Amino acid sequence: MFDIVFWILAAVTVGAALAVVFLRDVFRAALCLVFLFFTIAGIYITLHADFLAVVQVLIYVGAISILIIVAIMLTREVWRGSPSGRLRIPALVVGLLLLGMLMFTAMSTKWHISDVPPQEPTTTAIGAGLFGDGGFLLPVEIAAVLLLAAVLGAIVLIREK
């Protein structure tokens, strides 16, 4: 059952990613990207990462996809489609080489698979890991500063001169 769910989700995810890259219509590519974000949330659920699946839907499907669709509408270049540039063949070669290298590494390495069953629910454990003793409190604060800087930077960049 679990295997079938994984294979369906993996096939749909790869198909959606290929559609994002190869569709001519930019707006349809953006809709495929939203679909891809949804299926990746499903993949997180198969990995027992319930909190991350919800965060994926909230941030990617809810916020980033809206941002991208607004950008497509503001730039009014939908009619031009998404053509490939001069680097098409080198990019294909680089992508396939990287894919081969990554697949070889993933297959040939002996991973130390743990026998411990996964935790559920993960929210408490993630909260303790982020804010508890020896956790990631300083990175959380830095992330807050980064988000503030990004918001201010976006406002400054987009302001009418």
Next chain:
Amino acid sequence: MSVGLEHYLILSAVLFSIGLYGALAKRNAVVILMCIEIMLNAVNIALVAFSRYVVPVLLTGQIFAIFVMVVAAAEAAVGIAIIIAIYRSRESVDVEKFDLMKW
């Protein structure tokens, strides 16, 4: 053979390569930004898979994935602001016409 860590890593590698191809080959700047989002999501899948199969008690991979999401959100906001600012002055989002910084 039941689904294990390798399957998730290969799925992640496939998504990353598709995103890399798109980011290098496409000319529309918004599509390039979309491909970068695919690459970041692929990395997140690998992190969460490691967290599930290698260190299921610590959950460090999932915490890293949250930080990747924060950086991805900041990147999307600033990236789209830059694209719209360039579109205003150049009337185009074709990266092959973005030669302002060429000497």
